Amino acid sequence: MAAAATQGMPTWERKARTLLCVLGLVLSVYALHVELSRERNPDYRAMCDLAESVSCSKVFTSRWGRGFGLVQFFVAKDSPLNQPNSVLGIIFYTLQMGLGLSLSKRAALFLVLSSWVSMVGSLYLASILAFVLGDFCMVCVSTYIVNFALLFTNLKRRRAIEAIKEKAG
Numbered sequence: 057m058a059a060a061a062t063q064g065m066p067t068w069e070r071k072a073r074t075l076l077c078v079l080g081l082v083l084s085v086y087a088l089h090v091e092l093s094r095e096r097n098p099d100y101r102a103m104c105d106l107a108e109s110v111s112c113s114k115v116f117t118s119r120w121g122r123g124f125g126l127v128q129f130f131v132a133k134d135s136p137l138n139q140p141n142s143v144l145g146i147i148f149y150t151l152q153m154g155l156g157l158s159l160s161k162r163a164a165l166f167l168v169l170s171s172w173v174s175m176v177g178s179l180y181l182a183s184i185l186a187f188v189l190g191d192f193c194m195v196c197v198s199t200y201i202v203n204f205a206l207l208f209t210n211l212k213r214r215r216a217i218e219a220i221k222e223k224a225g
């Protein structure tokens with residue numbers, strides 16, 4: 057982790073990763089804030105509630121807003137295991153930021169694999185958004201874009217790390 061740039065990791069990778077993770081964290085924390093506010097007060101209107109079908113709080117408090125709408129098939133709806141999706145997002149972006157400091161091959165592989173999982177999650181949530189809820193949620197769409205850019209960054213990073221390790225022997 058000492059001076060990644062001098063060992064051949066491009067500096068743009070670090071900057072892009074930091075930017076994307078901070079963006080993802082801000083979006084997730086905001087989503088969590090809106091969801092909790094709306095649950096406490098049904099009259100709460102969020103900044104991202106622009107119209108009947110452009111409403112983020114409706115999406116966050118729907119049954120798909122917790123545990124991807126899937127965890128409730130296995131545990132009770134109010135179980136501590138059934139966390140808001142945004143909590144998973146916070147864990148995900150924190151991991152991406154933290155493991156991004158490591159130059160190990162294994163960390164690089166984990167970042168790529170978890171990024172692919174997040175793509176599956178994004179595609180799933182995007183189709184729920186479009187076909188089930190029929191809503192346009194700007195916070196959600198922004199996180200899909202962040203996740204896609206993170207996958208791209210992670211793929212580039214893994215290639216760079218393999219090249220460094222190859223040179224080092």
Ligand SMILES: C/C(=C\C[C@@]12O[C@]1(C)C(=O)c1ccccc1C2=O)CCC[C@H](C)CCC[C@H](C)CCCC(C)C
Pocket residue numbers: 083084087115116117118120121122141142144145146147148151170173174177178181182184185195196197199203
């Ligand atoms: C704010 C956020 C996503 C937005 C949103 O989820 C929200 C809030 C939601 O309530 C919702 C409801 C209905 C339809 C769509 C939506 C969403 O769009 C963050 C997720 C990010 C991403 C999709 C996380 C994926 C994590 C993976 C499961 C990887 C786990 C890897 C592990 C090793 C930690």
